[in-house]
Each structure stands twice: as C-alpha cells, then as structure tokens.
Amino acid sequence: MSSRRTRSGPILNxxxxxxxxxxxxKTSLVLRYMEDKFNSQHLSTLQASFVTKKITxxxxxxxxxxxxxxxxxxxxxxxGPIYYRGSDGALLxxxxxxxxSFQKVKSWVRELKQMLGSxxxxxxxxxxxxxxxxxxxDYESAVQYARTVGAQYVETxxxxxxxxxxxFELLTQLMLDQRQQQSPLTAATAAGGGAHNxxxxxxxxxxxxxxxxxxxxxxxxxxxxxCCGI
Amino acid sequence: MATSSRPPSLRLGQQDLxxxxxxxFYGTPQCEMLCSKCFRERNxxxxxxxxxxxxxxxxxxxSSNNIERRLPKPKPLEKEKESDQTSSxxxxxxxxxxxxxxxxxxxxxxxxIAQQRGYVPDPTESQxxxxxxxxxxxxxxxxxxxxDIQRLDSEIRKYMNNYSSKNxxxxxxxxQNTYTKVADIVHNDPRFEIATNEDRDSAIDxxxxxxxxxNHKYLFSPYFTTDEENDVKVQKRIRQLSWITAKxxxxxxxxxxxxxxxxxxxxxxxxxxxxxxxxPQEKLQCTVRCCRHIFELLKRAxxxxxxxxxFLPALIFVxxxxxxxxxxxxxxxxxxxxxxxxxxxxxGGYYFTNLCSAIAxxxxxxxESLGITxxxxxxxxxxxxxxxxxxxxxxxxxxSLHLISENMKRMEVLQKRNTxxxxxITQFEKELIEFQNEVTExxxxxxxxxxxxxxxxxxxxxxxxxxxxxxxxxxxxxxxGGHYQANLLSNSIQSPPTITNHTDSxxxxxxxxxxxxxxxxxQHQLHQPADQLFASPIFNYTPFDxxxxxxxxxxxxxxxxxxxxxxxxxxxxxxxxxxxxDQSGENSTADESKLNLDEFDPLRTAPAATPAPVIAPxxxxxxxxxxxxxxxxxxxxxxxxxxIDSDLPVTNNVLLPSxxxxxxxxxxxxxxxxxxxxxxxxxxxxxxxxxxPLPGSDQ
Numbered sequence: 034m035s036s037r038r039t040r041s042g043p044i045l046n047x048x049x050x051x052x053x054x055x056x057x058x059k060t061s062l063v064l065r066y067m068e069d070k071f072n073s074q075h076l077s078t079l080q081a082s083f084v085t086k087k088i089t090x091x092x093x094x095x096x097x098x099x100x101x102x103x104x105x106x107x108x109x110x111x112x113g114p115i116y117y118r119g120s121d122g123a124l125l126x127x128x129x130x131x132x133x134s135f136q137k138v139k140s141w142v143r144e145l146k147q148m149l150g151s152x153x154x155x156x157x158x159x160x161x162x163x164x165x166x167x168x169x170x171d172y173e174s175a176v177q178y179a180r181t182v183g184a185q186y187v188e189t190x191x192x193x194x195x196x197x198x199x200x201f202e203l204l205t206q207l208m209l210d211q212r213q214q215q216s217p218l219t220a221a222t223a224a225g226g227g228a229h230n231x232x233x234x235x236x237x238x239x240x241x242x243x244x245x246x247x248x249x250x251x252x253x254x255x256x257x258x259x260c261c262g263i
Numbered sequence: 264m265a266t267s268s269r270p271p272s273l274r275l276g277q278q279d280l281x282x283x284x285x286x287x288f289y290g291t292p293q294c295e296m297l298c299s300k301c302f303r304e305r306n307x308x309x310x311x312x313x314x315x316x317x318x319x320x321x322x323x324x325x326s327s328n329n330i331e332r333r334l335p336k337p338k339p340l341e342k343e344k345e346s347d348q349t350s351s352x353x354x355x356x357x358x359x360x361x362x363x364x365x366x367x368x369x370x371x372x373x374x375x376i377a378q379q380r381g382y383v384p385d386p387t388e389s390q391x392x393x394x395x396x397x398x399x400x401x402x403x404x405x406x407x408x409x410x411d412i413q414r415l416d417s418e419i420r421k422y423m424n425n426y427s428s429k430n431x432x433x434x435x436x437x438x439q440n441t442y443t444k445v446a447d448i449v450h451n452d453p454r455f456e457i458a459t460n461e462d463r464d465s466a467i468d469x470x471x472x473x474x475x476x477x478n479h480k481y482l483f484s485p486y487f488t489t490d491e492e493n494d495v496k497v498q499k500r501i502r503q504l505s506w507i508t509a510k511x512x513x514x515x516x517x518x519x520x521x522x523x524x525x526x527x528x529x530x531x532x533x534x535x536x537x538x539x540x541x542x543p544q545e546k547l548q549c550t551v552r553c554c555r556h557i558f559e560l561l562k563r564a565x566x567x568x569x570x571x572x573x574f575l576p577a578l579i580f581v582x583x584x585x586x587x588x589x590x591x592x593x594x595x596x597x598x599x600x601x602x603x604x605x606x607x608x609x610x611g612g613y614y615f616t617n618l619c620s621a622i623a624x625x626x627x628x629x630x631e632s633l634g635i636t637x638x639x640x641x642x643x644x645x646x647x648x649x650x651x652x653x654x655x656x657x658x659x660x661x662x663s664l665h666l667i668s669e670n671m672k673r674m675e676v677l678q679k680r681n682t683x684x685x686x687x688i689t690q691f692e693k694e695l696i697e698f699q700n701e702v703t704e705x706x707x708x709x710x711x712x713x714x715x716x717x718x719x720x721x722x723x724x725x726x727x728x729x730x731x732x733x734x735x736x737x738x739x740x741x742x743x744g745g746h747y748q749a750n751l752l753s754n755s756i757q758s759p760p761t762i763t764n765h766t767d768s769x770x771x772x773x774x775x776x777x778x779x780x781x782x783x784x785x786q787h788q789l790h791q792p793a794d795q796l797f798a799s800p801i802f803n804y805t806p807f808d809x810x811x812x813x814x815x816x817x818x819x820x821x822x823x824x825x826x827x828x829x830x831x832x833x834x835x836x837x838x839x840x841x842x843x844x845d846q847s848g849e850n851s852t853a854d855e856s857k858l859n860l861d862e863f864d865p866l867r868t869a870p871a872a873t874p875a876p877v878i879a880p881x882x883x884x885x886x887x888x889x890x891x892x893x894x895x896x897x898x899x900x901x902x903x904x905x906x907i908d909s910d911l912p913v914t915n916n917v918l919l920p921s922x923x924x925x926x927x928x929x930x931x932x933x934x935x936x937x938x939x940x941x942x943x944x945x946x947x948x949x950x951x952x953x954x955x956p957l958p959g960s961d962q
Contacts, residue, residue, distance in 0.1 A: 059571075080558040082570050082613075106576075108632040112623055115623060120607075
C-alpha cells in the first residue's frame, strides 16, 4: 500500500531559481532544456521566465521541477530574496568569458548562504563553453570555488546543447536527496527502500559527473558529498 | 444603496430639490430629500411601526438596513422588498470595489451583526453548495470536508471576536496549519481513497476557496494591521511616479503603439480586477492573466519568448500605470491566507512573486534604479520638473489628446532634425566662406609670388605699331602679313591692304589668264574670299565686276587662241566647272529648273554666245548687269529650247563666243564657292536687276 501511494501520491514539487547577471544565458538554458524535451508547441506559450516540467529520473523517481527565471539587471538585485525565498535549488549561472559575472555569482552565493543557510541546493553553472577560446575563468578555479561553498559545478553550452539536460537532471537529483534528508519521515513514507534509492541517486549523480567532467571528477564528488552530507 | 432616488444627471432640476412628499418646501439629501418637517414626521411614524412590528430579519448590510428602516413602506410589501434587497445587495457586495475602502470596515461590522442574527443562504453560498455537490470525492470525504470548513470558519470567527490582542501572523498560522491538515487528510485519509489526485486537489482548492470567501471580510485587510495605511502609501507613491515612462524602465513597451496599448490596458484591467475577487485563488488567477497579457505584449515586441529580464520591467510599468487599489491589502491577503505551496510554486506563484517584487521595486525606487540622477529624480518627484508621458495622455481616454502628444513627439523629432539641418547649413556657409577666403588668399599669395605682368602683351603691340609703320610702305610684304595685321589694326588701317590685295589679285589674275586657263582659276579662289569675307555683298560685287571687266578685256584674245588648239579641253574644263556651279546653283536659284540644269552644260554655251557679243563691245556697267540678267533669263529659255531643238545647229553658231560667256559666269560662280555667299549674289543679281545698277552706277 505504501508503495502504491508513492506512485499515485503527490509528485514532489521543486522550485529552483535561476540567478545570475544579465546576458549570461539563463533564459537560453531554460529554453534549450524545454525545447529538447518537449515539442516546440509547448514553447510557443509566451514565455521562458517560468517553466514547469515533470522529470523522471533514471532511478524512476519523479519530480516536478519549477524553474523560476529572475531578472538579471543590477537594479533588480535587491529583489532577489523575494524570488529565492522558499526555493529548493538555485542555479547560479555565469558566463565563462566574463569575469564580472563570476563575481556576481559569488555575491549570490554569499547572499543565499546567509539567507537560506544550507537548505538550498546550489549548482554553479559556467555557461557558454562554446566560447572556449575567450574563457576568462578556468575550469579548476571554478571547481575549487564550488567546493569551498559546497556547491556543484557544471559547465554547459546552451548554444551547442552541451550539458543542459544533465544539468537539470542533476539539479532534480540533488533536490530530491536534499528533501529526503530534510524530512526523513517523508522519505521513509515516500519509498519502501529509501536508503537504496538514495544510494542509487548518488551513483547516478556520480555517473553524470564521470560522463561530463572527466578531470574534475574527484572535486565534484567531494562537493557533491558535502552538499548532500549536510 | 437604497437612496437610489438620486438623479442620474449632474444637473438637478428645481423639482428634484423639493420635498418628495410634495409639501412645497425644499428637501435636503440628509433628510432623504424630504423637508425637515416631513422627515421628522415620517421618522416618528416609523419608530412606532418598529415597536409594533417584528424586528427585521435583515441579512443585508448594516447601512442599507438603516436606510431601509427610514423609508416609509406599506407593511405587506416590506418582506418582499427585503428579500429583493438581500439578493440585490449581495452581488453588489461581491463587486465591492465600488465601495470606498473607508466604508469597508463599517460595512464589515454591519455584516457581522447581520450574519449573527439569522442564516439565509446567499447566492455565493448556494453556488458553493452546488460546487460542493459536484466535487467528485466520496460522500464520507465530503462530510469530513464540510466539517473541516465549518470548524475553520468558526475558529476564524472565534479568533476575531474573542482575542483581545490580535496578531495577523497568528491568524495566518492558524489558517495555514488547517490547510496542511486538510491536505494531509485528503491525501492520506482512507475516506478519500478512491478519489484521483486531481479530485483531491480540487477538494483542497474548494476548501480554501469557501473558507476564504466566507471570511474575506475578516481576513482581508484586518483592522489590527497596517495594510490600509500601506495601501494609501503605495497609491500615493505610484501617483507621484506617474512621470515614469517605459524608457525609464528600459522595457519593450511601445506606449504609442495602439496594439501595445490595448494589451497594456488588458493587463491593467486584470491587475485592477484582483481587488474585485474574494478568494486568493481568484486573485492569483487575475495576476496570471495580467502577466499573460504582458507576455503577449513582450512576445510581439521582441519576437520571441520573453525572459524575466524583459518581463519584470514591463510588469513594473503596468503596476505603475494601473495603480491598483488596495494593493498591499490584496498582496498580504494572498500571502497570509492562501495555501503556502500555491505562492511558492506554480505559475500563479511565480507571477505573484513577480508582482511582489515589482511593488518592492516601486517602493524602493530611486534615481539610480531608473538610470537618472538623483537630482533629476527629486525634481520629478517634487513636481518641479514638468513632464508629459504618452501614457498619461492616453489614460485621459481622449484619442485626440493622444494624437496631440504623438504629434508633439513627432514634432520634437522633426525639430531636432531641423536644428541639425540648420546647424549644418550654417556650418556649410562658414566652410564656404572659409573656402572662399582660402582661395582668395591662395590666389593672392600666388599673385604676390608671380605678379601678372602685362608688359609682354604691351610690348608686342608697340612692336606691331612700329612694325606697321615700317611695313606700310612695303606692299609686297603686306600681302602675306596683311591678314594678321587686319586682326590687330583698326578698320582704317585695314582698308589700304585690302585695296592692295585687290590690285594684287587682279594683277595676278591678269597674269594668270595670260599664262593659262586652268591655273589661274584656283588662285582666284584662294585669294579673293579673304577679302570678301569682310566685305558686304554690295561691296562684293564691285571687285567681281572690276575683275570681270578686266578679265573680259584681257581674256578674249586668250580664248580665241585657245579655241584653235585646245577647244575640247577648254570645253571640258568649262563643263567641269559648270558642274560645280550647278551644285551651288541648286541651293539657290535653280530650284525650279533642276531638270534643266542637268542638260545645262552643252546648251549653256549656246545662249551664252548671244550675250557674249553684247558684253564684249559694252562699256557701261548697266549693260553688263542687263547682260547678266539676260543670261540668267536666257538660261530658262535656252533649256526649253534645248528640249525641243537639237544641239547641232546651235552649237555651231555659238562655238566662238561660248568660252567667253562661261568664263564670266564661271568666274562669278567660282567667286561664290562658299554656297551661302554665292546664293546671295546669285539671287541678288537675278531677282533684283534694278538694284544692280546702283552699285554699278556708284562705280
């Protein structure tokens, strides 16, 4: 009976905010993700600032992901707390060719840590890997920084559709794990083999890391653990 | 509400001011359009009636009840009216945005009393009952849901009535906890086992909607909060910020575009409509609709799905231009009393969050966030700096005014262009003047460097004059240099060399004729035109005659000599020359006798023979002229003759004089080798025989 309820019960709802300076490609990331998964008809709906999507992870856990885009302009920076209040995850996007956008990410991380503590899943996203020759922040330093703040680091290219789907799956994965950690009661009722599922999730996440980030695998795993271990 | 006796128009007639009972005195609105005497009488009557009759089981609003009591009404009708009243006032209550917010609280107080008196299901409630029946959940679940609704309802009322120190957060927590509990029951209670997830969600929605609608009056902008003060503050603030345009916010809204304006209007009406709904869900739906209009607008403006970067400024613009009533109260009502998950997730939650942040942005707005200096911002806020926005003019709902502002904008653009052009013109003028100065300067410097020396020109003139004085006696040299001198020297000087030329040429002609026939002819042609070019036709004739005379006298023996030896050659020469003269003659005189001219050559000699003897003995110039005319006339005559007669008998007779005449004619024609001149002279001589004697007589 309990297992039945997991299937038919309410799908876990996650809210993730997209933070980052203007023109780093937040909207492009969302558009790319939605475009690839849904037919274009879905996107013909007016906007790309709020998207919602049901995700079935490889381990058959399901979740509904709500992605909230935020205005990146500096003058709206102060409005950030209104958006990320109550969110389960945050994608901190920066442009790998733009040092300023990386600094902005750092300020966002500080703010989020201050406001929400460690309750929020953080993924730092280095976008525009298609502009590798103009790179301003090298991969190692970004990974290093992510590790120190307990966040994941992912590099994507919305233009070339590299790592976009993986990014959102990783996010869902981490948020699911986080939710289960936060409320063991829910986790216990949610799935009979909660522990089993959990380990699965980690494995999948690791696989993702291996697939995409060869040389930074160790660092990523560490940051992943620190993220989940809280 | 009951005092609907107010005339619809603003202008009041004399009759409207009179007492309604028709006593002739003026009534006052305070006394419900009765005069003071009638009003008092009626009130007394009513009070008596109230004492006697049963108390009103009124369910309408307090204010309407009060008015109702004052109205004089027959008793049997009263009950009917009352039921009408309840049905009519409640929809009005629903659309309570008509009621000023100041009245709201008193209204609520009245309602509270009214509801405690008795329970009559109003349309909204009956609608809920209908919806409740339609809920596709098991009856057990329905019963449970109903009891939960009633429990929360009573809890809220208890809280509102009993607690001395009220805190809205406590109330919010109470409601939120109930929501969680209900959601938990609906999802986990076995009584809801068979229902689908959607039905369970709709049950939870229904629960929230019912409780919130029924308790809206208590929970919306409760008197123990500062919501109303904040409403006023925000409203004032937005009014102060009316000068903000889409440009300030850097949003892609074309305020002038009619289509965009319509969409903004739609968004605004939805935003304003938030206040007219009771339940948080409906308010959120309004927000969603408003935002969808904005997205539609942005999609048209940018051509693609709009991102948050575009959306938020646009929403701020719409909020600023809408200035919705009781903004804070509505926002707070939703955040406090709607299901927390609804605001935290979902489309409605996202848009609502954006709305919240838009309000936060407006409240904390400064010059920096608008891209203007703080001084400018202050000037705008204090109203020191005048402004006009296309949107404001559009809001006046006057199309022509909007057109004016549009035109003003266009005019401004044109004015700018005009100034650009005019500055360009002045600049160009300056440049031109500069250029002119530059050129003159350059010329001056060049002139200074290399001054214009007129001496080289002067000295030759002196030299020429000197040379002329030297050359004049020497006629032989002048024959060659005469042409050059003629250009430089005056007419008086010119005349002597021409004379000498004439003499020379005539002399040469004489010599040439004496030498041979063929050679002198071109020589004459070469020499003579030079003089004739400068001479008038009249004067032209004189050398001709002179020469012809001279030649006639001299050529006669030469011809005689030639006859014997080269008769044929002479004839062919003459013929050949006549051919040339024919061509010149075609242009001028011989148009009518073109055919004849072809046969001219042999016959020409025949008629020429007859005048030739006449010329030979002649001494008078008049005779020559007459001979010339005769020859011309004879041309026509002889041609006719030539057609009829054969050549032989005539030619034999005219063999001797023929060379003589052609020579005269030839000479005449050869002189006028330039067609125009020859034509003139030919005509002159042929058509005006009378004028010829004049130059001839002069000679």
